[in-house]
Amino acid sequence: MNFGLIVIGDEILSGKRQDKHLSKVIELLGARGLALAWARFVGDDRARITATLRDAFASGDVVFSCGGIGATPDDHTRQCAAAALGVPLELHPQARELILERMRDVAAEQGVPFEPDRPDNVHRLNMGVFPRGATIVPNPYNKIPGFSIGDVHFLPGFPVMAWPMIEGLLDGRYAALHGSQRQTERSVIVMGSMEATLTPLMEAVEHEHPAVRVFSLPSVDHPQYGRHIELGVKGPAGAVDTAFTQLRGGLQALGVTLGPEMVRT
Incomplete structure (x- = not known):
């Protein structure tokens, strides 16, 4: 529900x-x-x-x-x-x-x-x-x-x-x-890229992993990372791990600069 x-x-x-x-x-x-x-x-x-x-x-x-x-x-x-x-x-x-x-x-x-x-x-x-x-x-x-x-x-x-x-x-x-909607998030800081460039990868990950949702949180004035995008996936823990592996691999293939990774439950 x-x-x-x-x-x-x-x-x-x-x-x-x-x-x-x-x-x-x-x-x-x-x-x-x-x-x-x-x-x-x-x-x-x-x-x-x-x-x-x-x-x-x-x-x-x-x-x-x-x-x-x-x-x-x-x-x-x-x-x-x-x-x-x-x-x-x-x-x-x-x-x-x-x-x-x-x-x-x-x-x-x-x-x-x-x-x-x-x-x-x-x-x-x-x-x-x-x-x-x-x-x-x-x-x-x-x-x-x-x-x-x-x-x-x-x-x-x-x-x-x-x-x-x-x-x-x-x-x-x-x-x-209780516990029926518990979700995990895995994300990574992406620097030096634009959302439009990352959108095809995001769509591909959601298409391959229908149990998860991809999210993109851009920031223009972060005190530590400056202009960046926090890009990640959220959903059931097992599905998130597999989807995040694909997401991170896609980012590496694009040659973007990656910062810290985060996990939230």
Whole structure:
């Protein structure tokens, strides 16, 4: 299965807040031998969120959607998920109990009576209104749950909440996938050449070794190597070794100057 990430919120696109989810999700997946296949950033526009979620549901991928599941006027994700699926919203009974439990905990911490019928507490129950058929995603930070529909998982925008929830999903529901996307990279620094010159060799290597992908990372101002290209292959370890041997041999035949080789897993 592929993994995708959706980050929702005007504050990310405007620069008021810097996204932290992309790098962390890559890290969490990589630590488990998994990889992120795609990511999308979407502002607080209902039509655009709905279209993005419709694509996510149709993708068949495991998707983590972060942001917009609160109960303020600028939170639209719950409503858009329901619209994308064509189902109604309804208060999830287990979410209701968890939210009430959280309210009870807060009242005890503050030393005040628990008043579930107070207007602000009634409004808080909206955070448990999910599309019909949703299941909850436990939130170890404050008990206010996220929700899942199939393999699309809806989480808060706050990293302190979202990241443990993602880890819980990866180590529970998707534990059997661990290691299934583990890849190796082998590359070499190429100096004194141009990508256009190397492209036929890259295409030949990919053609001969369909299990790997060739990559080219040019740099014009590296502090050590100056203008150069990092050229390499990535994929399953055994296939990478064979493909890299062909790549390096082709580079030597071209007479280019080679620098250090690198291996990443």
